[in-house]
Amino acid sequence: MSEKKQPHDVEDTGHEWDGIRELKNDPPRWWLIGYFLSPVFIVVYLILYPSIPLINDYTRGLLGWTQIDEYNESLAQLKIIREPFEKKIEALSAQEILSDSEMKRYAELSSKVTFGDHCGACHGSGGQGKPGFPILADDDWLYGGTLETIIETITDGREGEMPAFGDQLSEREISDLVAFVIASSKGERSPAGHDVFMGETSGEANCVDCHGEEAKGDHDMGSANLTDKIWRFGGSEEAIRRTITYGVNQDGKMTRRAIMPTFGTKLKESDIKKLAVKVWSFGGGQKPQEE
Ligand code: HEC
Ligand code: HEC
Structure with a gap:
């Protein structure tokens, strides 16, 4: 860089605030070079790269560069x-x-x-x-x-299939089953519901055929494990009643839909x-x- 001039050697603009004078120094050389090069850069860029939008097209630039390429x-x-x-x-x-x-x-x-x-x-x-x-x-x-x-x-x-038991079982049997399922999920016993589950009441529910004697389900048919707290369709009394009454993937609006494509x-x-x-x-x- 050139030798620095002392402030008193430099002309000022006549503006002064609290003893600070505005000097008329030239801007630094590097700044000037950048200033004059930037329009050159813009022109070169416009020529080489796609840049100016036209009515139906755009200037494509000499390099043929595109983002898609x-x-x-x-x-x-x-x-x-x-x-x-x-x-x-x-x-x-x-x-x-x-x-x-x-x-x-x-x-x-x-x-x-x-x-x-x-x-x-x-x-x-x-x-x-x-x-x-x-x-x-x-x-x-x-x-x-x-x-x-x-x-x-x-x-x-996969498409789990469980029959609708609404027509087959009495209100009482269904309520006993709901109680049984809730009890099983907590590891508790429910003797009345267990009898229905095993098909030993007049409705002859065949829950055991699919869910197994332990009610733990069967992987071959995807029958859910009823002895845990993981629910496919909800573990509330209402939700369980609905599953038993309307089945899974049966006819009607209320049945549970379970289709894996x-x-x-x-x-x-x-x-x-x-x-x-x-x-x-x-x-x-x-x-x-x-x-
Ligand atoms: C339209 C919704 C849907 C899509 C999309 C879907 N699944 Fe499923 N999937 C299900 C349903 C519903 C079940 C349960 C089926 C049943 O209950 O019989 C299931 C079951 C499964 C199971 C068995 C789970 C178990 O406990 O045994 C696996 C594994 C699985 N899906 C993986 C996938 C993968 C991997 C994809 C993507 C390629 C996929 N699914 C896409 C709805 C879907
Ligand atoms: C033909 C076989 C079959 C029979 C019979 C059957 N189920 Fe199921 N059950 C299934 C299948 C399969 C599922 C799981 C559906 C799925 O997720 O795809 C299921 C699901 C359930 C669920 C839902 C569990 C959850 O996690 O939300 C309950 C509750 C249930 N069954 C209770 C019963 C009861 C009580 C009986 C007897 C009245 C019974 N099932 C009879 C096959 C059967």
Whole structure:
């Protein structure tokens, strides 16, 4: 920089406030250079890049750069990075993916968007469930939480079926059953309701055929476990009465709707594998029965 002038050597504008004079110094050199270069930069930019909107078009710039091209290029790069992983996923079974920490991580991360697009609306973005749709992140399973059953659920869909008992059972029998279900969920006993449940009263309810002697449900048909506090359709007296009276996926407005759509035709096999690993890893995944 040039030698600094002392304030008294510099002309001032004649303005003075409390002894501070406004001097007529030239602006710094770097500032001036920037000042004169900026219009040059603007002109060069206008020539090289798309910039000025026209009526039906826009000036495209000599470089031919567009944001979409840039996006497509990075997408293509991403595909190149993913390709070996995707090939491996196709070749491996879901169980093998799960046992390989790198592939497991890839499966979980790369299925995030698929899960959000196809599953999140019903099951919540993290599998936390929503009213009327089961939680996937717990270890309470209707159909079982092994990789195999999860893949089966996603591929073929599920539709729980429970008959409507409203016409078959007396008011009394239904009330006893409601009391029985509530008691069971708390680990308590309810002898009157137990008799109805076992089909030992005149209405011959066959609850036991589907829910089992212990009322813990059966994964083969997705009959809910009645001995826990996790409810598919609500655990109030009213909600349980409605389920028993109108059944699940039967005719009529009051029946409970429980339909898990089929994804076997909508998603690739490898996408389903990745989703199964993701659902398993939400926390409730179970080991295969043999182990
Ligand atoms: C339209 C809503 C809907 C969508 C979308 C949906 N599900 Fe489901 N899902 C359900 C319902 C309802 C059930 C329970 C079925 C039943 O009660 O019989 C279910 C059950 C399941 C189960 C079985 C849970 C258990 O306890 O055994 C799994 C696993 C599952 N869904 C995974 C998925 C995945 C993965 C996707 C995305 C590919 C998905 N679902 C998309 C509604 C949906
Ligand atoms: C044909 C098999 C079948 C029979 C018989 C049956 N259920 Fe069910 N029940 C199911 C299925 C399947 C579900 C779970 C539906 C689902 O979530 O998809 C279910 C669900 C329920 C639920 C809802 C539990 C919750 O978490 O919200 C209750 C309560 C229930 N059953 C009670 C009974 C009682 C009481 C009887 C006897 C009167 C009975 N069921 C008979 C198959 C059956």
